[in-house]
Amino acid sequence: MxxxxxxxxxxxxxxxxxxxxxxxxxxxxxxxxxxxNSIFSYNALSKFIEDSGDPMVVKLFERLNTKNFELIMQQLDNFCEIADLFSNDKTLVPKIKAVTEQLKKSLIDAVKELHPEHxxxxxxxxxxxxxxxxxxxxxxxxxxxxxxxxxxxxxxxxxxxxxxxxxxxxxxxxxxxxxxxxxxxxxxxxxxxxxxxxxxxxxxxxxxxxxxxxxxxxxxxxxxxxxxxxxxxxxxxxxxxxxxxxxxxxxxxxxxxxxxxxxxxxxxxxxxxxxxxxxxxxxxxxxxxxxxxxxxxxxxxxxxxxxxxxxxxxxxxxxxxxxxxxxxxxxxxxxxxxxxxxxxxxxxxxxx
Structure with missing residues (x-):
């Protein structure tokens, strides 16, 4: 090597x-x-979130086929901007932002859950x-x-x-x-x-x-x-x-x-x-x-x-x-x- x-x-x-x-x-x-490595890898965090049962967050991971939280959240932000320009549905952007906040919360929950107790x-x-x-x-x-x-x-x-x-x-x-x-x-x-x-x-x-x-x-x-x-x-x-x-x-x-x-x-x-x-x-x-x-x-x-x-x-x-x-x-x-x-x-x- x-x-x-x-x-x-x-x-x-x-x-x-x-x-x-x-x-x-x-x-x-x-x-x-x-x-x-098993606790603090990105994959361990994403596995926890996938197992958490939140259907929208789970669908995001499946659809985007990535373990990168930053990339997912970046794509959600980009989609918000596009939807704001082209969609007449005034409820769409708030829905996307709600999913973004849920993903952030899931990440925090995952880190808390996967830490050693104290x-x-x-x-x-x-x-x-x-x-x-x-x-x-x-x-x-x-x-x-x-x-x-x-x-x-x-x-x-x-x-x-x-x-x-x-x-x-x-x-x-x-x-x-x-x-x-x-x-x-x-x-x-x-x-x-x-x-x-x-x-x-x-x-x-x-x-x-x-x-x-x-x-x-x-x-x-x-x-x-x-x-x-x-x-x-x-x-x-x-x-x-x-x-x-x-x-x-x-x-x-x-x-x-x-x-x-x-x-x-x-x-x-x-x-x-x-x-x-x-x-x-x-x-x-x-x-x-x-x-x-x-x-x-x-x-x-x-x-x-x-x-x-x-x-x-x-x-x-x-x-x-x-x-x-x-x-x-x-x-x-x-x-x-x-x-x-x-x-x-x-x-x-x-x-x-």
């Missing part, structure tokens, strides 16, 4: 450390599939191994970017309580201290976890949102564990109340970017990716045709290839197969910085 001739992951890391080059991490669905279902050795993998970046002033919407990263960070893993969320004091009365510290009241208080110190970025992060219309909040409920139960409770997570699943790169730019949390995450310097290592992210907005962010960080000092110089892209390698070589010219594929099979995030 051609990929066996590529640099190993450790060789990439050692090379950048030797150069004293700041490095950052971007990972996609391959990060979760490396934990459990954080303690992840064995200690896997959690600690993943944290060691992440610390290679976090402990060296690097940033970690995820395009995943699942809870694995959240669980690992919470389980290991790492100080330099900062997602920007914190609590605001809600007790009025101007009354002059003495209030014991244990009686002070704080808000739920809100985003913004620590956004300048952020090192963890969810580029496409994630299940525990909700937009209330006023604040971006993060659902958490409490003594009575596990995290997924609290997520489900909000969804049952018709609140939905910040969750970019549909459309091509332009549509995804449009979604991102209409949410202050996602915009901040994207802007930070556009501003990284040094080198970027990717894992489980293939820069597919629906992800060109990420290539655009990389190119902005690379200062569009201009000869300046403080910029992104290189991207190291993990590939699993010769087909992956061939694809990356085909799209290399879309990047305005050096692109080096490495053998992703040499990465052992979860101590497998």
């Amino acid at each position: 051609e990929i066996e001739k590529l640099m190993t992951y450790q060789e990439v890391v050692d090379s950048l450390n030797k150069k004293k080059r700041k490095k950052h991490l971007l990972f996609g669905n391959g990060f979760s599939m490396a934990f459990d 954080v303690f279902k992840i064995p200690d050795e896997k959690s600690e191994s993943c944290m060691k993998f992440l610390q290679e970046y976090l402990s060296r002033d690097g940033l970690v970017f995820s395009t995943n919407y699942d809870l694995l990263l959240y669980w690992v960070l919470m389980r290991n309580q790492v100080k330099n893993a900062i997602d920007g969320f914190g609590r605001d004091l809600e007790t009025d201290l101007d009354s002059g009365e003495f209030i014991p510290s244990e009686e002070l009241e704080y808000s739920e976890l809100r985003w913004g208080k620590y956004k300048e110190e952020m090192t963890i970025f969810h580029l496409h949102g994630t299940l525990p992060i909700f937009d209330t219309g006023i604040n971006i909040v993060k659902v958490e564990y409490d003594n009575a409920h596990y995290l997924l139960e609290n997520v489900k409770e909000r969804i049952d109340n018709k609140e939905y997570p910040i969750f970019v699943t549909a459309g091509n790169g332009e549509e995804k970017l449009n979604h991102i730019m209409h949410n202050k949390y996602l915009t901040h995450c994207y802007d930070q990716l556009c501003a990284i310097e040094g080198s970027l290592i990717t894992f489980g992210f293939n820069f597919g045709k629906y992800d060109y907005h990420i290539i655009n962010a990389v190119n902005k960080a690379a200062k569009m290839g201009k000869k300046v000092k403080d910029k992104l110089w290189s991207v190291y892209i993990g590939v699993y197969s010769d087909e992956d390698l061939e694809y990356i070589n085909e799209i290399k010219d879309k990047f305005k910085c050096k692109v080096t594929p490495y053998n992703a099979r040499t990465v052992n995030i979860w101590n497998n």
